[in-house]
Structures are given as C-alpha cells and as structure tokens.
Amino acid sequence: xxxxxxxxxxxxxxxxxxxxxxxxxxxxxxxxxxxxxxxxxxxxxxxxxxxxxxxxxxxxxxxxxxxxxxxxxxxxxxxxxxxxxxxxxxxxxxxxxxxxxxxxxxxxxxxxxxxxxxxxxxxxxxxxxxxxxxxxxxxxxxxxxxxxxxxxxxxxxxxxxxxxxxxxxxxxxxxxxxxxxxxxxxxxxxxxxxxxxxxxxxxxxxxxxxxxxxxxxxxxxxxxxxxxxxxxxxxxxxxxxxxxxxxxxxxxxxxxxxxxxxxxxxxxxxxxxxxxxxxxxxxxxxxxxxxxxxxxxxxxxxxxxxxxxxxxxxxxxxxxxxxxxxxxxxxxxxxxxxxxxxxxxxxxxxxxxxxxxxxxxxxxxxxxxxxxxxxxxxxxxxxxxxxxxxxxxxxxxxxxxxxxxxxxxxxxxxxxxxxxxxxxxxxxxxxxxxxxxxxxxxxxxxxxxxxxxxxxxxxxxxxxxxxxxxxxxxxxxxxxxxxxxxxxxxxxxxxxxxxxxxxxxxxxxxxxxxxxxxxxxxxxxxxxxxxxxxxxxxxxxxxxxxxxxxxxxxxxxxxxxxxxxxxxxxxxxxxxxxxxxxxxxxxxxxxxxxxxxxxxxxxxxxxxxxxxxxxxxxxxxxxxxxxxxxxxxxxxxxxxxxxxxxxxxxxxxxxxxxxxxxxxxxxxxxxxxxxxxxxxxxxxxxxxxxxxxxxxxxxxxxxxxxxxxxxxxxxxxxxxxxxxx
Ligand code: DGJ
Numbered sequence: 001x002x003x004x005x006x007x008x009x010x011x012x013x014x015x016x017x018x019x020x021x022x023x024x025x026x027x028x029x030x031x032x033x034x035x036x037x038x039x040x041x042x043x044x045x046x047x048x049x050x051x052x053x054x055x056x057x058x059x060x061x062x063x064x065x066x067x068x069x070x071x072x073x074x075x076x077x078x079x080x081x082x083x084x085x086x087x088x089x090x091x092x093x094x095x096x097x098x099x100x101x102x103x104x105x106x107x108x109x110x111x112x113x114x115x116x117x118x119x120x121x122x123x124x125x126x127x128x129x130x131x132x133x134x135x136x137x138x139x140x141x142x143x144x145x146x147x148x149x150x151x152x153x154x155x156x157x158x159x160x161x162x163x164x165x166x167x168x169x170x171x172x173x174x175x176x177x178x179x180x181x182x183x184x185x186x187x188x189x190x191x192x193x194x195x196x197x198x199x200x201x202x203x204x205x206x207x208x209x210x211x212x213x214x215x216x217x218x219x220x221x222x223x224x225x226x227x228x229x230x231x232x233x234x235x236x237x238x239x240x241x242x243x244x245x246x247x248x249x250x251x252x253x254x255x256x257x258x259x260x261x262x263x264x265x266x267x268x269x270x271x272x273x274x275x276x277x278x279x280x281x282x283x284x285x286x287x288x289x290x291x292x293x294x295x296x297x298x299x300x301x302x303x304x305x306x307x308x309x310x311x312x313x314x315x316x317x318x319x320x321x322x323x324x325x326x327x328x329x330x331x332x333x334x335x336x337x338x339x340x341x342x343x344x345x346x347x348x349x350x351x352x353x354x355x356x357x358x359x360x361x362x363x364x365x366x367x368x369x370x371x372x373x374x375x376x377x378x379x380x381x382x383x384x385x386x387x388x389x390x391x392x393x394x395x396x397x398x399x400x401x402x403x404x405x406x407x408x409x410x411x412x413x414x415x416x417x418x419x420x421x422x423x424x425x426x427x428x429x430x431x432x433x434x435x436x437x438x439x440x441x442x443x444x445x446x447x448x449x450x451x452x453x454x455x456x457x458x459x460x461x462x463x464x465x466x467x468x469x470x471x472x473x474x475x476x477x478x479x480x481x482x483x484x485x486x487x488x489x490x491x492x493x494x495x496x497x498x499x500x501x502x503x504x505x506x507x508x509x510x511x512x513x514x515x516x517x518x519x520x521x522x523x524x525x526x527x528x529x530x531x532x533x534x535x536x537x538x539x540x541x542x543x544x545x546x547x548x549x550x551x552x553x554x555x556x557x558x559x560x561x562x563x564x565x566x567x568x569x570x571x572x573x574x575x576x577x578x579x580x581x582x583x584x585x586x587x588x589x590x591x592x593x594x595x596x597x598x599x600x601x602x603x604x605x606x607x608x609x610x611x612x613x614x615x616x617x618x619x620x621x622x623x624x625x626x627x628x629x630x631x632x633x634x635x636x637x638x639x640x641x642x643x644x645x646x647x648x649x650x651x652x653x654x655x656x657x658x659x660x661x662x663x664x665x666x667x668x669x670x671x672x673x674x675x676x677x678x679x680x681x682x683x684x685x686x687x688x689x690x691x692x693x694x695x696x697x698x699x700x701x702x703x704x705x706x707x708x709x710x711x712x713x714x715x716x717x718x719x720x721x722x723x724x725x
Contacts, residue, residue, distance in 0.1 A: 006045075008135040009106055009116045017055050018104070018116060021045055022134055022140040023130050025291045027133075028052050029118075030071050037072040037120060039167035042238065042291055070167045073120065073131055074264070075099045076160070083200060083251040083264045091124050095159075098123040111136055111310055112464035126152025131164075134286075136310060138300040139193050145286040151277040151533070155485060158274040162249070162266030163287035169624060174224020178252055178587075179239075179296070181215035183555045188212045188522035189553035191638065192431075195223065196254050196261055204249035204268050207474035208439065208492055215244040217557040218263060219249050219299060231295040232633055233676065237297045240289035241557050243265060244495035244528040245313075245517075253467040271478070273489035286530055290606050296556065297676070301630050304559040307530055308628070312562070315718070316514050317535045319625055321561060321594040322353035323616055324401065324466070329542065329568045330600035333360035333367050336381045341392050346601035348396035349609060351616035354466055355393045356401035361386065363413060369436045372408045373415030375454045400459070401466030404452060406451045407499065408472065411697040412680060415714040422447050424491065426479035434473030441480055442502075443494035443721065452502045459510045468537065471519040496528070503532045514723045516564060522550070525558060535562045535594060542598060543572040544581050544589035545662055548637045551592055560647070561627040561667035563593030567612075569603075581713055583608065587615040588658050588714040592645050594627060622656045625649050632676035635659075641668055644706065646701040648677040652696075655684070659706045664713075672703030679721065687718040 017030030017040065021210065040054045049055055057442060075097035076084035091096050099120040100124045103587050107115040116133040128151050135144040137640070139456060143163035150156060168176060180203055181189040203218065205211035206638065219239035221230035230237045235607045242248050247268035253263045266284050267667055276617040292298040325347040331339060333358055344355045359365065361381065363374030372380075377385050390400045408414045411424060412434065416423070418681040423438040425431050431438055440447050458464065480488050503515060517529040518537035536558070539550050554563055567590045571580025581589075595616070604612060625647045634644035634657070644659040678684060678696030685693045688702065694704075699719070708715050 003625045006110050007475070008114045008137050011104065012049060012055070015049075015055060018118070018182060019049060019055070020116065020135050020137060020138040020142060020345045022142075024054065024293070025140045027142055028055050030055065031101050037099070037101055037118060037657040038427065039070040041169075042167070043236070044293055058292050070260070070262075072131065072165065072167075073099065074165055080263060082253050082255075083202075083441065084160055085146070085162040085264055085266070086158070087269070088127060088158050090156045091154035091272070092129075094125070096278050097127065099129060102128065104618070113310070116249050125156070126154075127156060129337070133670070135670075136306055138305045139309070140292055141288055141290040141302055141306050142285045143288045145284050147281050148168060148276065149281045149282045151276055153278045155275055155277045158272075158276060158282060160269035160272065161282060161284055162264050162269070162273065162669070163284040164266065164289070165262055165264040166238065166240060168220060168261040168263070168637050171222065171224075171261075172602065174227065175221045175259065176223050176254070176261045177229055178459075178570065179219040179221070179556070180250075181217050181556065183212055183550075184521055185514045185523075186538050186539060187546070187550065189215055189525060189550055189556075191270050191553045191556065196220070196252055196253050198256050200251055200253040202249050202251045203272070204247070204369055206247050206268060207431060207530040208246055208478070208495060209471055209474065210245050210528070211474070212501055212519070212523045212646050215557070216244060216248045216265070217528050218252065218265075219254075219262065219296065219556070220263070222485060224624060230295045232294070232636075233295045235276040235295050236291065236293050237296055237299045238289070238291045239303070240287055241303065241527045242287050242392060242528070244285040244496065245524050245526050246528075247272070247492045259274045262337055267493055271489055272492060274488070275486045275490070287526060297632055300556050300633075301360050303557055304631060307527070307559040308561065311527060311530050312559075313532065315507070315511055317629070320623055321535060322399065323351060323619065324596040325352040325601070326358055326566060326596055326598050327357040328358035328596045329401075329566070329570070331400045333365060335360040337383070338391050340389050343601055344389075344393050344396055344398065346604070347392060347597065348398055348610070350597065350601070350613045351620065352398055354399045354401050354513060356403065356468060357389070358403040358468070359405070359470070360507070361402070370410050370412035372405055372410040372437050373413040373440075375458065386462055394463060398464035400414045400463060401468065402462075402464050403470060404455065404458075405470040405472060406455060407440050407442055407495075408644065409440055410437050412436075421558070424475060424480065427481055429479075431478050432476040435713060437473055439473065439475055441491065441495070443480060443483075443491045447503060450497040452505060455502070455506055455555065456509060459506065459513060465512060466514050466516065468516040468518055469533065471524060478531065500532050502527075505690050507532075522554065525554060527557075530558070530562060533563050538593070541572065542568040542570045544586040545573040545660075547589050548643045548660060548662070549590075552643070555633065555645075557681070560593045564596055564597040565590035565593045566598030568598040569600075582711075583611055584615065585660065586654055586712040587619065588660065588716055590657055591619050591622065591626065591716065594677065595623070618716065622716070624640060625654050625656045629655075630677055632678065633671050637662060638701050640671070641704070642671055644673050644710075646673075646677070652677065652679045652682070655719040657704070657706075657719070658714070659708060661708055662713075664673065664710050669706055670706050672702040673706055674701070675699040678719075681720040684719045685722055687720065
C-alpha cells in the first residue's frame with residue numbers, strides 16, 4: 001500500500017486483469033479468453049475498479065478494434081498488420097508469433113518502486129517475453145521494458161524487439177495531435193505539432209545516436225470541437241520518452257472508426273537483428289510513459305522529477321551543478337598551457353567553479369583532421385603534461401574538467417594506422433568520413449577495453465572532476481565483418497551498451513567525476529544518456545535568443561538541471577554585424593538551466609568583468625530554484641513577443657521568473673505574467689520592488705508586471721514567501 005492509501009500494482013484475479021495506479025492516473029490491462037494480454041485503460045484515476053471501461057467484463061477484452069487490436073505488446077502473427085513490438089524468425093524458418101499469458105509476479109526495483117512482470121510465451125516455440133511495468137506513482141509515470149528469452153534449445157533471431165506499445169483511448173470525436181521534438185545541428189529539440197491522420201508515422205534515428213534530427217520523445221493530446229487541445233496548464237496529455245542513446249523508433253499509428261491510435265517504440269527495427277541462443281535473454285531499453293490532465297507543463301514536471309528522483313546517476317543527481325567555463329568557443333583547438341592558465345585566472349575572478357579544457361589537448365590535434373584516437377597529451381601544447389595546468393586551476397579554487405571523444409578515430413592517427421579494423425566498415429566499400437573521422441566499433445570487446453583503459457588511466461593520473469563526452473558524426477557503413485553473419489546487425493545495440501558500460505565502470509572507479517553528454521550539441525539528449533551522464537550540452541548554437549526556442553523544446557522532456565547553457569558572444573539571431581542581446585540577456589537565457597561561460601574572457605573589459613562576476617553571483621543565488629525546482633513555462637517564444645519561465649522550489653517558499661523580450665513594437669505592451677505553482681494563501685515578496693507582499697493566489701490570478709527594460713530586454717524576478725508569523 002502506498003503512503004497515499006492506494007496499491008500501485010493490483011492483480012484483480014476474478015477479472016484476470018491488472019490495475020496500475022499512480023497519484024492521479026490509472027493503467028489497466030487484462031487477459032481475454034484466449035489468454036492474450038490486451039490494453040484496457042490509461043487515463044485519470046477513478047474511484048472504483050468498476051469505473052474503468054472494460055475492466056470486470058473479460059468478454060469485452062476480446063473485442064478487436066478494426067485492424068488494430070489493442071494488444072499490450074503486439075507480436076507479428078495472425079491478423080496483425082500494424083507496427084509490431086516483436087518479430088522473430090525461428091530456427092525452422094517460421095516467422096509468426098502467438099503470445100499468450102504464462103505467469104506474473106511483482107518485484108521491488110532497486111529504488112524501492114514496485115515492478116509488475118507479466119510473462120507471455122509463444123504458444124508453440126520456446127520464446128518468452130517478460131513485460132515489465134515499474135510504477136512511479138508520485139510522478140504519474142509507468143516505466144516499461146521487455147525481456148525476451150529463449151527457453152528452448154534452438155536459437156532464434158529477433159528482427160524487431162521494441163520496448164512497449166502505448167494504446168491511446170479510442171476517440172469518437174476529433175483527432176489526436178502529436179507533439180514531438182526535431183531539428184538539426186544548431187537547432188535541436190524544436191517543438192513540432194501535427195494532427196495525427198490515418199496511417200503510420202515513424203519518428204526515428206538510424207544514426208547510432210538519438211540524434212539532433214529527431215528526439216525520442218512524443219506527446220499526444222486531443223483536438224476536437226469540444227476540446228481545443230491541451231495547453232501548458234490544462235488538458236489531457238499522454239507522453240513518453242525512450243531511455244536509449246542509439247537507433248530508436250517511435251511509431252504512431254492510427255486506424256479510424258472509432259479513431260484508435262497506438263504508439264510503439266524502442267530500439268529501431270531498421271537493420272536490427274539479435275541472435276538468441278538457448279537460455280539467452282535480450283532486454284530492451286525502457287520506454288517511460290505518462291498521462292496527465294494538467295497539460296504539457298505538468299507532463300514536463302513529471303518527467304523532470306523522474307529524472308531528478310530516479311533516473312540521473314544517484315551520486316550527483318541532487319547536487320547543484322557548478323558554474324563552468326569551457327574554452328571551445330574562445331580558442332577552438334588552440335589550447336596551450338599558458339593560454340589556458342590565462343583564461344583560468346580570469347574565470348576564477350568571475351566566480352567560475354569548474355574549468356574545462358575542450359578539444360585539442362591530445363595527439364597531433366591541431367584541427368579536426370588528426371589526432372582522435374591518440375589519447376596522449378600533446379607535448380608541444382603541454383610540455384610537462386596537464387598537471388601544471390590542473391594544479392594552477394585547483395590553486396585558483398576551481399575543479400578541472402576535460403573533453404574527450406572516445407568513440408571516434410581520425411584516419412590520420414597512430415591508432416588507426418595500427419588498427420584499421422577497429423572501425424565500422426564493410427569490405428569492398430570505402431569508409432565515409434564525417435568531420436574527417438570514423439566511428440570505432442565499440443561492439444568489439446578489444447575496442448571497448450582499449451577505450452576504458454585509456455580513460456581510466458587519464459582519470460587516475462590527473463585530478464579531473466568532470467568529463468565532457470562528445471560524439472561528432474553519425475554512423476555509415478555499419479559493418480562488423482569479423483563477427484558471425486547472424487550477429488553483425490547487433491552493433492547498434494552493442495555499441496550503446498558498451499558506451500553505457502564504460503561510463504558506469506569509470507563512475508565506479510572515479511566516483512567524484514561528473515559526466516556531460518554531447519553529440520555536436522544535443523545529438524544525445526535522451527533519457528538513456530541520463531541514466532549514465534549527469535548533464536547535457538544542449539546545442540552548439542549559443543545565441544541567447546535561438547536558445548530560448550531550443551531550450552523550450554528541450555525542457556518539454558528534460559530537466560533544467562541537465563540543460564547546460566553557456567554565455568558567449570554569439571549573435572546569430574541578430575544578424576551579421578549586429579551587436580545582439582545584452583550581456584544580461586545572455587546570462588538570463590543561460591540561467592534557465594545550468595550556467596556555463598564560453599566566451600574569450602580576455603576580451604572582457606574590466607567593467608564587463610565586474611558585470612559578469614555579479615551575474616554569476618546572482619545565478620548562484622537562484623540556481624537551487626532552477627535546478628531543483630519545478631518549471632512552469634509562462635509564455636512561449638513560439639507564440640508571444642515575450643518568453644517567460646518560472647521555477648518554484650518544491651516547498652513553494654521561493655520562486656524565480658526569467659522573462660525575455662524578442663521584439664518590441666511601440667504598440668506592444670508588456671503582458672502580465674500569471675505565475676504558477678505558488679501556495680495560494682502564502683504571501684510572497686518580490687525582491688527589489690517596493691510593494692507589499694502579495695498572496696500566491698493573487699500572483700497567479702492577477703499576475704505580475706514584468707517591468708522589462710526594453711533596452712536590456714530581459715529581467716530576473718525573484719520571489720520569496722514571507723516567513724510564517
Ligand atoms: C562539438 C561540441 O558540441 C563542441 O562543444 C565542441 O566540444 C566541439 N565538438 C569540439 O570538437
């Protein structure tokens with residue numbers, strides 16, 4: 001029994017059904033007379049089991065909804081024409097699965113959360129699937145994954161093994177609307193919304209990373225004559241995200257009359273195959289799903305809390321992210337001991353806590369043509385190694401961090417000259433270079449061992465507290481000619497598992513180190529990464545206005561604490577030769593996540609140094625609210641000339657609002673900001689304003705004037721609850 005008086009997992013034996021209950025939602029599934037597991041309900045939590053449509057009437061479980069039967073985990077076989085979660089080829093060539101119920105059990109996960117495991121088995125062959133449901137009751141989420149097992153003596157091949165299928169409630173009026181995140185390099189995680197129409201739409205990546213082009217997240221809401229669609233604050237939203245950093249797919253499929261929509265997702269079935277020998281198991285990554293009646297804002301907050309409370313590596317999950325400096329935009333590959341020390345000295349004066357050296361410190365790395373793979377310290381740039389720089393950084397009171405790109409090699413490197421067989425390649429085909437580099441085959445145990453060893457040595461020999469792990473090209477010619485033919489397509493999964501395994505082992509051996517995931521920016525912004533890395537480099541686009549759009553989309557799924565944002569001099573959105581937004585605006589834009597500095601600090605005047613130091617100080621005063629609190633998107637850059645976001649601490653005692661103008665014509669006033677998430681009856685003061693405290697309810701109902709100075713274009717408003725008397 002949960003503290004709130006409900007069972008998160010119930011088996012209703014007489015009904016041959018299961019009911020999963022969270023704080024506000026319920027999810028039901030049951031067996032039909034043939035022992036097939038069908039989906040019954042996903043939506044608001046209702047008072048009585050009898051309230052749930054279909055539950056308690058097992059005969060209705062057999063109803064087929066047109067061509068799209070509401071199977072909980074559809075396997076390809078029989079009258080099955082929609083996207084399957086499972087497709088296998090047995091040793092005798094049979095390619096048809098009939099999954100029926102075998103047994104179920106309840107477990108407690110390592111984090112104490114309940115997990116329901118329902119085992120289905122093929123009616124003839126020795127294929128079993130354990131469907132896992134981990135119930136995150138306080139965040140209204142269900143984490144689903146599947147484990148496929150060969151319980152016989154003949155091998156078989158998995159051709160598709162997705163994590164889960166989410167069946168949406170049937171619609172009798174209106175349409176589902178799909179919200180997803182897509183983009184490209186420099187413009188990641190932009191929000192797209194389209195009505196779902198009949199047919200099958202697949203969002204995916206085939207690039208061996210989750211990718212900048214599509215992000216493994218979806219949300220669905222309903223648009224109908226009586227329901228105009230969910231807003232930030234209200235309306236039903238069903239959503240999900242895959243915990244995977246490699247090839248993935250989310251297929252949204254609709255059949256009509258009544259409209260049924262189904263979302264299947266997991267590791268991309270494209271070019272996938274996995275051999276299961278007798279006794280072997282294959283575990284899919286998890287696909288997290290949730291429903292909320294509280295609009296897109298609540299969907300995001302539920303996902304964010306899940307990341308902070310359960311997913312992010314525990315050692316650092318609840319620690320405040322330090323303000324870092326990264327020299328990439330300042331000096332590119334031109335990192336030398338003297339120049340880095342000069343930057344470090346200025347960074348320390350600004351209040352920076354972590355000094356990070358980016359690309360260029362190793363091998364013969366003068367630019368991007370050479371050096372990847374040769375992870376020895378470049379003697380010309382650092383004649384006595386990195387330790388003199390690290391010691392100086394530490395003496396200045398900062399931690400030291402380093403950039404690496406372990407999965408790549410330049411053909412112009414000692415490593416590649418010694419091991420040309422270590423990269424993905426096909427015989428009789430050229431090896432396409434991206435950024436003059438090739439991708440190492442991490443599926444090979446020798447490559448994974450080499451990678452672990454040099455990183456382990458680097459961390460053992462230096463006082464390094466932070467690693468930025470980069471990945472700068474997508475896969476081509478994905479061959480592994482030395483592997484048995486039936487295993488060659490396992491590379492996509494094996495690569496990601498090896499990546500996670502290396503990071504996890506390094507974390508065990510070097511527990512003080514925090515890890516940033518990066519793939520030319522946000523190419524690996526995904527929940528899979530956040531089970532192993534602490535934060536994410538969101539985009540190489542550091543323009544403070546562009547970032548508002550990129551960050552808005554990012555925040556739909558991913559927690560602000562993970563969202564690294566540097567303050568730089570980039571002015572892409574202002575246009576060539578234009579000055580671009582003020583320093584304050586740049587800081588405020590970055591302060592909506594975890595702040596870094598990225599400009600050439602040598603270019604700051606003394607006046608700017610003081611201004612920056614004050615802004616860093618200001619951020620340190622509010623970052624616990626941003627990084628640990630709940631996010632409310634008050635006004636979107638997509639629909640307003642003013643963007644505003646608000647963060648509220650979990651105890652609702654503190655809040656901060658960051659607001660930005662992005663165009664101001666004389667007829668446009670400044671809209672009031674209707675705050676959210678405050679305690680209605682509590683009184684709050686607005687820092688720096690000579691106004692009496694206002695109740696939370698009045699700030700939410702009547703709003704607050706942003707008082708934006710049009711020349712500066714942004715404002716930070718801090719609110720504190722008045723101490724109880
Ligand atoms: C791509 C990253 O996104 C940048 O921040 C920088 O680290 C470069 N790679 C270095 O090559």
